[in-house]
Ligand SMILES: O=C(O)CCC(=O)C(=O)O
């Protein structure tokens with residue numbers, strides 16, 4: 001397996017194409033992030049979805065929940081689910097994210113990685129409901145995990161960003177078009193992590 005090379009201070013691979021994203025540590029303070037992490041773990045109606053992989057049905061190795069405006073339905077492998085209504089905390093996070101991004105989002109997918117065996121496999125978020133060149137804003141709370149990206153054209157072109165507690169990552173449209181991303185499993189002990197991806201879904 002090839003090695004990912006890090007700049008230890010910044011937590012980002014050397015040479016990573018900066019035009020694909022905007023990363024900001026500490027969009028939320030440690031205190032705020034601790035509160036959100038605990039609250040979401042306890043109160044979100046988490047679901048473990050079944051995904052179709054080729055002709056097999058597999059259980060998603062993480063928990064998810066979908067919130068948003070009515071009509072912003074979430075589709076995963078062709079299955080559509082209705083959104084849950086925005087909560088006070090999600091509205092507050094959304095406002096800060098929108099100020100940072102200068103864009104308004106109408107829905108958010110929450111992912112809950114319970115430990116190192118939870119993950120998301122290589123993919124790009126390019127469903128037709130998201131439009132052709134989707135911009136997605138991602139917020140992370142809890143365990144720092146590596147967000148890996150690889151070029152669709154050349155899988156050996158691969159970089160990594162460490163997504164810290166309270167951080168913000170704007171994935172620009174090129175990131176979905178020409179790159180895939182994942183959160184790999186880890187054999188090291190990992191505490192819980194919650195990630196929110198704010199999206200614009202065309203109802
Ligand atoms: O957990 C993450 O940082 C990424 C989640 C993701 O890629 C997604 O929800 O599409």
Ligand SMILES: [Fe+2]
Nearest residue numbers: 123124125181
């Ligand atoms: Fe994604």
